[in-house]
Each structure stands twice: as C-alpha cells, then as structure tokens.
Amino acid sequence: MDNDSKKSSKKDKKLTMTQQQYKQFAKSKEPPRPVLKNCARAFFVGGFICLIGQLLMEMFVHWFKFTEKTASNPTVAVLILISVILTCFGVYDKIAQWAGAGTSVPVTGFANSMCSAALEHKSEGLVLGVGGNMFKLAGSVIVFGTVAAFFIGIIHFLFGAGWK
Amino acid sequence: MLKGHQSWEFRNRPVILGTATAVGPEEGRGPLGDEFDIVHGDTLLEQKSWEQAEKMLLEEAAKLAIEKAGLTKERIHFYIGGDLMNQIISNSFAARTLGIPYIGVFGACSTSMESLALAAQLVDAGFAKYAVAATCSHNSSAEKQFRYPTEYGSQKPPTAQYTVTGAGAAVVSRDGDGPVVTRATIGRIVDMGIKDPFNMGAAMAPAAVDTIEAHLRDFAIQPEFYDLIVTGDLAKVGHAIAVDLFAKHNVPIERTKFDDCGLMVYDLNKQPVQAGGSGCACSAVVAYSHLMRKLRAGELKRILVVATGALLSPLSYQQGETIPCIAHAVAIESGVNAS
Amino acid sequence: MIFLWAFLIGGAICVLGQILIDVARLTPAHTMSTLVVIGAVADGLGLYDPLIKFAGAGVTVPITSFGNALVHGALAELERHGFIGIITGIFEVTSAGISAAIIFSFLAAVIFRPRG
Numbered sequence: 001m002d003n004d005s006k007k008s009s010k011k012d013k014k015l016t017m018t019q020q021q022y023k024q025f026a027k028s029k030e031p032p033r034p035v036l037k038n039c040a041r042a043f044f045v046g047g048f049i050c051l052i053g054q055l056l057m058e059m060f061v062h063w064f065k066f067t068e069k070t071a072s073n074p075t076v077a078v079l080i081l082i083s084v085i086l087t088c089f090g091v092y093d094k095i096a097q098w099a100g101a102g103t104s105v106p107v108t109g110f111a112n113s114m115c116s117a118a119l120e121h122k123s124e125g126l127v128l129g130v131g132g133n134m135f136k137l138a139g140s141v142i143v144f145g146t147v148a149a150f151f152i153g154i155i156h157f158l159f160g161a162g163w164k
Numbered sequence: 165m166l167k168g169h170q171s172w173e174f175r176n177r178p179v180i181l182g183t184a185t186a187v188g189p190e191e192g193r194g195p196l197g198d199e200f201d202i203v204h205g206d207t208l209l210e211q212k213s214w215e216q217a218e219k220m221l222l223e224e225a226a227k228l229a230i231e232k233a234g235l236t237k238e239r240i241h242f243y244i245g246g247d248l249m250n251q252i253i254s255n256s257f258a259a260r261t262l263g264i265p266y267i268g269v270f271g272a273c274s275t276s277m278e279s280l281a282l283a284a285q286l287v288d289a290g291f292a293k294y295a296v297a298a299t300c301s302h303n304s305s306a307e308k309q310f311r312y313p314t315e316y317g318s319q320k321p322p323t324a325q326y327t328v329t330g331a332g333a334a335v336v337s338r339d340g341d342g343p344v345v346t347r348a349t350i351g352r353i354v355d356m357g358i359k360d361p362f363n364m365g366a367a368m369a370p371a372a373v374d375t376i377e378a379h380l381r382d383f384a385i386q387p388e389f390y391d392l393i394v395t396g397d398l399a400k401v402g403h404a405i406a407v408d409l410f411a412k413h414n415v416p417i418e419r420t421k422f423d424d425c426g427l428m429v430y431d432l433n434k435q436p437v438q439a440g441g442s443g444c445a446c447s448a449v450v451a452y453s454h455l456m457r458k459l460r461a462g463e464l465k466r467i468l469v470v471a472t473g474a475l476l477s478p479l480s481y482q483q484g485e486t487i488p489c490i491a492h493a494v495a496i497e498s499g500v501n502a503s
Numbered sequence: 504m505i506f507l508w509a510f511l512i513g514g515a516i517c518v519l520g521q522i523l524i525d526v527a528r529l530t531p532a533h534t535m536s537t538l539v540v541i542g543a544v545a546d547g548l549g550l551y552d553p554l555i556k557f558a559g560a561g562v563t564v565p566i567t568s569f570g571n572a573l574v575h576g577a578l579a580e581l582e583r584h585g586f587i588g589i590i591t592g593i594f595e596v597t598s599a600g601i602s603a604a605i606i607f608s609f610l611a612a613v614i615f616r617p618r619g
Contacts, residue, residue, distance in 0.1 A: 015486075019357035026358060026366035029405050031322040031439075033525045038319070042521040043514035046565070050513025053560030054506055072563045073599035079564065080600065084607040087315045090618030096317025097436075101520030103317050104531055105538065106513070106564045107600060112317050113531075114604045118612035120313035123213035130612045134605065137316065140532045141566065142601070145539040146593055149573035152547035153581055153589030207619050214619065304619040314619045318531050319524070 038100045045095075045102030053079060053106075076107050083111035088119065113137035168382020171349040178287040178345050179499065181294075181337045182233030183452035186224040188303070188329030190437075191449065194430045199453040200330075201228055207304055207329050214314075215249060218302035218331075221445075222247070222258040225331035226298050229452075233294075233335035240264045240335070241292040244282050246275040247300050247444050248327075250309065254300050264296065273368075273397050274351070274473030275299040276332060276448035277492040281348035283336040284494070288345075293338050300331035301443030310361065310478055323363040325399050326437035328429060332448025343459040346466075347495035349382060351375035353475070355488040361474075361481050365402025365426075365439060368472040371489035372398060373409045376470055379493045380415070388419040390495070391464045394455070396447030396471035399426035399440025425450035447471040459498040466497045505559045512554070512561035520565075535566050542570025546578075572596040 015023065056078055060071040086092040092112050096103040103109055117136045121129035135142070167173045185200045192203035202224055209217040222245070230237050243264035245255040252268050259266035271278040279297035286292040304314045306327040312318050336345065354374045358367035372395045380386065387393060398406055403424045410417040425447045426440035451469050458464040470493040476485070516538070523534040542565075545551045551571040554562045562568055573593050580592025594601070 015357040019355075022356040022370065023358065025408075026356075026363075026369075026405060029401060029408070030363065030366065031401065033321055035522075035525045038525055039518045039521045042517040046517025046520075047510035047514030047561075050509045050561045050564045051506060053513075053564035054509040057560055057563075072560075072568075075560065075563070076600045077603040080603045081607055084604075084611050087317075088611050088615040090315060093315050093317045097319055100319040101517045101524055101534070102514075104319075104535070105517045105520035105566055107566060107569070109317065109531075109535065110566055110569070110600070111604050111607070112315070115608040115611050116313040116315035116317075116617070118608040119315055119615060119617040120308055122612045122616065123215075126613070130609060134608055137312070137532055138604070141535045141539050141569065144536040145543060145570045145573045148540045148543040148570060149577045149593050150589060152543055152574050153577035153593075155547065156578055157581055157586055157589065208616075304617070312531075314617050 041098060042100045042102035042105075045099035046105055049079070049102070049106045049108060079107055080111040083108040084115045087112050087115040110138055110141065167347070168378070170352070170378055171347060171382035172281070172285055173347050174284055174288040174345055176288045176338070178284045178336050178338060179340045179342045180345060180456070180496070181235070181335045181340045181342050182229045182231070183332065183334045183456050184225045184228035184232055185332045185449040185453045186221045186228070186330060187445070187449055190303070190435065191328060191330055191429060194435065196429060196450065196454050199457060200449060201453070207302065214302050214305035214308060215253065218247070218249070218300055218305050219254045219257045221302070221329070221331040222254050222298060222300040223261050225300070225333040226258060226262055226296060229298070229333035229335050230296065233337065235294060235335065237262050237264055240294045240296050242267060242283070242286060242295045243298070244269060244279040244295065245298040246270050246279060248272060248306050248309070255298070271471070271490060271492065272473030272475050273442060273444050273446060274471040274490050274492045275444045276396065276451065277469055277471035277494045280334060280336070280345065280494050281350065281492055283334070284345040284348060287336050287338055295336045296333055297336065298331065298333035299444040299448050301327050301329070301445040303327045303329045303443070306443060320438055321362050322438055323365065323401050324438040325364055325397065325426060325440055325442035326430065327443035328441045328445040328449060330445035330449040332445060332452040334452055342499050343456060344497045344499055345494060346497050347379070347383065349375055349379040349493040351378070351491040351493070353488045353490050355486050357486050359481070359484070359486050361476060361487070363401065364442060364474045364487070365399045366405055367474050367487040368489040368491070369398055369402040369405040369409060371491040372402070372406055372470055372472045373413070375491035375493050376468070377413065377415060379468065386419065387415065387417050390420055390466045390468045392421045392423065392467045393417065394467065394469055395424045395491070397426035397440070397442040398424045398472060399442060400432065401439050403427060428454070459496060462498050464498060466495065468493055468495050508558040509561035512558035513564055516562070516565040516567060538565070538567050539570040542567030543574045546571040546574040569597060569600065
C-alpha cells in the first residue's frame with residue numbers, strides 16, 4: 001500500500017487509491033503524442049516564419065529607409081496582418097493543427113489568438129462581443145509580460161545594475 | 165416499475181413511433197451519411213450564430229420526428245430535451261417554437277438516453293400519451309463555449325474528440341407500431357480523477373462500465389441478452405478502456421457486439437476527428453437513424469444504448485476540478501416479432 | 504548568414520514551445536506566458552540584445568521578443584526618468600505589435616465571420 005502511494009505524485013493526493021490506479025491505467029492506454037514529429041514540424045514552420053520575418057526586415061531597411069532597430073516594428077505588423085488574413089479565411093487553424101508551436105510561438109500566434117476571439121464573438125456585438133472578448137487568449141501573455149517587466153525593472157533599480 | 169436499485173422496466177412497452185435526425189456536412193460525409201434524414205451543406209444554416217444554427221437543427225429534427233409519427237405538435241404532451249449550451253438555450257428556444265410543455269434536462273452527452281428514459285417512463289406510467297425526447301449539439305458552439313474560438317490555431321492531441329453537429333428526436337407513444345423501449349437504467353456520477361478535457365473518453369469509460377454493470381445486475385441478465393451494446397461517445401480511447409475494465413471486472417462483454425456511436429458516426433481514417441465523435445447529438449443521431457432502421461428491419465432484436473456524459477464546465481476545469489461523468493442506458497427492442 | 508541563424512534559432516524557440524505543450528502538457532496560454540517571461544528575464548540579464556544581433560528575426564519574431572521589448576521599454580525609461588520609468592516605459596517599444604493586432608483583429612471582425 002505504502003509503495004503505491006509513494007508512486008503517486010503530489011497532484012494526486014486528493015484522489016483515492018482506486019482513482020490513482022485508474023489514472024495510471026488510463027495514462028497507459030492513451031495514444032502517445034507524436035512529440036518528435038511535432039517538434040520537427042514546429043522547427044521547420046517556426047524557422048520558416050522567422051525567415052520570412054528576416055526577409056521583411058531586410059526589405060524595410062534597404063527599400064524603406066528604416067534602421068535595423070526600427071525595422072522590426074513594420075515587420076511585426078506585416079506578420080500580424082498576414083496572420084489575421086489567414087485566420088479570416090479559415091486557413092490558419094488548419095496550418096496550426098499540422099505545425100503546432102511553429103505557428104503559435106511566433107507573433108503570428110498572438111495575432112491569431114486575438115483575431116479568432118474577435119471573429120468568434122462577433123455575434124455578440126462589437127462592444128461586448130468583439131471588444132470584450134478580443135483579449136480572451138492573449139490577455140495572459142500581456143499580463144505576465146508586463147508584470148515580469150515590472151519586477152525585472154525593480155530588480156535593476158534596486159541593484160543599480162544600470163543597463164548597457 | 166422499479167427493478168433492482170436504479171433501473172426501470174417498462175411493462176406497458178412504450179413504442180418509438182417516429183425518429184428524425186438532422187446533421188451537418190462532416191457527419192454527412194461519414195459512414196452513416198445516407199441514413200440521416202436531413203444533411204446540411206454547411207454548419208451555419210443561414211443563421212447569424214452557431215448557437216442559432218444549433219437551435220434550428222433541433223427544431224428540424226423535432227418537427228420531422230413528430231411528422232413521421234403521424235402526429236402534430238399540438239398532440240404531444242411533453243417535450244424533454246437538453247444540450248451542451250449554457251442554460252440549455254438550444255432546447256429552451258426550440259421548445260418555444262414547438263409550444264409543447266417542456267422539461268429541460270442536462271446530462272451533457274448522456275442527454276439522449278436520459279431524455280428517452282424519462283419520456284418512456286412518463287408514457288409507460290400513464291402520465292403522457294405522447295412524449296418527445298430530443299437533443300442536439302454543434303461542433304462550433306461547443307468549441308466556442310468549452311475550448312477555444314473555432315479559428316484559433318491550437319493543436320488538438322490524438323485523444324481529443326470531435327463534437328457532432330446534429331440533432332436527434334424521438335416520439336414515444338403508448339400504442340402503435342415501432343421499436344419498443346423496454347428497460348432503462350439511470351446512472352450514478354462516476355469520477356475517477358481525470359482532469360483533461362481533451363481526453364473525455366478516459367473520463368467517461370468508468371461511468372459507462374458502472375451503468376452497464378448496474379443494468380446487468382438489476383435485471384439479472386448477461387451481456388449476450390442484447391445483440392448490441394453501444395456506448396454514446398467513448399470513441400477510440402474510451403472504448404478500449406471500457407473493454408479492459410469489463411475484463412478486469414469479469415463481465416463477459418465479448419459475448420455480444422460492443423460498439424460506440426463515436427466510432428460509428430465518423431471514419432477515423434479519413435476525417436479530421438482525432439479519436440472520434442462526441443457531443444449530445446453523437447448518440448442521438450446514430451441511435452435515431454442507423455440503429456432504429458436496423459431494429460425496424462428486424463436486423464437487430466434487442467439493443468442497449470448507453471449514452472455517456474462528462475459533466476464538467478469550463479469554469480470547473482479552470483478551478484482545477486476533476487471531471488464527473490455519468491451514463492444512462494436504455495434498452496430498445498425491435499417491434500418485429502415482439503419477444 | 505543571418506538568414507540561416509534566423510531559421511535555426513527561430514525554429515529552436517518553437518521547438519521549446521512544442522516541448523512545453525506536448526511534454527510538460529501546458530495549455531497554449533500557459534506556454535506563451537512562460538515564453539514571454541523567459542524573454543523578459545533574458546533581456547533583464549542582458550542576453551537578448553546580443554541574440555538579436557546574431558539571429559535577427561529568429562529572436563524578434565517569436566513571442567519571447569515581446570517580453571524583451573517590455574523590459575527594454577521599462578529599463579530605458581528607468582535610465583531616463585528614474586524609478587517611475589519602470590511603469591511609464593513598459594509599453595513604449597511594443598506598441599506596434601499590440602496596436603496592429605487590435606486594429607487588424609477589429610477590422611477583421613467587422614468584415615468577416617468565423618468559419619467553424
């Protein structure tokens with residue numbers, strides 16, 4: 001009995017013995033996720049999107065007189081636009097099922113999360129539906145990024161680390 | 165008539181006078197495509213939202229079932245229905261259109277048999293002459309409410325299931341010709357600690373097994389009493405788990421045909437449905453079209469339909485709760501050569 | 504050369520995301536939040552800017568760069584205006600991305616419907 005309870009994780013403390021055994025049994029019957037295949041796909045699609053980003057950066061620097069520092073702004077905006085268009089045509093989610101993190105990790109994923117939420121809640125009106133739900137998925141990213149930046153700023157301030 | 169601890173025996177043999185099913189394009193492309201009464205070419209049905217489209221499907225199925233039973237909606241005494249939407253709005257609004265005294269139930273994906281059992285019981289006990297049991301679900305409205313916006317690019321794991329877009333309705337009557345509802349077993353909540361809403365099959369399998377075992381126990385019968393025992397939507401993962409659980413509990417389920425509606429409604433090799441079908445409509449559209457046809461033709465004599473439901477909410481999941489599940493079983497016999 | 508590194512490093516960050524999703528079983532929201540915080544911490548440690556010089560879009564396109572931009576803004580204002588700069592500067596650099604996402608998503612919702 002004791003050996004079995006040692007095997008269970010902390011998360012399962014609230015479950016009974018039978019439930020824990022069932023959980024392990026169900027886990028063994030679960031078709032495994034194709035991790036390697038998914039990682040390979042994510043690598044290629046994600047790398048490709050970053051490549052497109054690099055091409056856009058070069059284009060903005062050489063043709064539109066942006067500097068290397070400021071070129072990332074229009075680059076990100078263009079990628080977001082492409083992402084929004086693909087989402088509107090119902091294509092983005094199909095690509096994403098194949099590419100996994102390859103489409104969700106780049107800024108395209110951020111744009112897709114906002115656009116898909118906005119589209120979905122159109123039926124509830126522009127104010128409550130679109131306006132009220134647009135950040136449903138993207139909100140956590142913005143909140144945690146901001147809070148993290150705040151604490152890092154405080155740490156820099158306290159330890160006078162200066163910055164460059 | 166109460167039988168055993170949690171089962172009913174319908175001694176007056178209420179008849180399923182008519183059934184109807186309405187589905188979306190993906191279901192039309194499945195193996196049972198030509199068995200459905202209405203197959204739509206898109207999932208919006210010219211409505212303004214997924215939720216309104218779902219309500220339309222339900223109204224279509226209910227109206228057609230009543231028509232096929234040779235009745236009008238004014239003659240139906242009670243309408244019992246439920247769906248996945250918050251506050252079961254699809255059914256409330258359909259009931260408004262139908263104008264039939266309405267009993268709303270929530271059983272998630274077990275609603276089809278929950279409502280059929282209640283309708284049969286009302287008729288058998290003489291509390292209604294005609295009763296309608298109906299349910300519906302819609303892939304997009306379910307994704308919107310329970311998971312992610314439909315255009316969101318998240319990768320679904322292989323254990324995920326695809327909610328059936330469809331509606332199924334049955335008219336139960338005291339007399340007439342048709343398959344007969346003979347028994348029902350009301351399930352208990354079974355929660356085995358599964359938390360993953362993308363693996364409903366594993367969460368629901370124990371509930372299905374619990375209800376089937378209760379049914380066999382209450383009626384003192386063995387699995388081979390039925391030509392077919394079919395679960396609602398355990399799909400690939402849950403069905404395999406259920407088979408193993410029966411073996412562990414020494415229930416000889418292999419003596420009969422044991423199948424699952426979630427595996428019957430789609431072709432898992434050709435359609436993008438991961439582990440198989442789910443949703444209230446999954447068991448309803450398969451039972452009220454394909455299985456009814458086989459019963460009427462005498463190809464199946466006695467079947468047990470066990471609809472399975474996962475009673476979680478998006479909030480309960482976010483609060484770290486596990487998924488409580490339930491299964492309701494209804495035994496239907498062929499009207500041909502009444503046994 | 505930068506093109507090759509953009510592809511490789513960008514791909515690698517996506518693989519990290521995929522591992523968080525498939526192995527650590529985090530939801531997409533948890534995964535993205537984690538990556539943003541990693542980006543923020545990396546910039547706090549002064550590691551992100553050298554990466555940008557080396558891999559270009561490979562690190563400015565993934566969501567980690569959002570964390571980097573937030574910290575950049577905060578620290579730049581901290582230098583210029585002291586303590587209060589931490590709060591006033593956070594969104595300075597990132598406004599292009601957020602504004603574009605809001606505006607385009609809103610216009611999309613006005614014109615298009617979801618396809619299910």
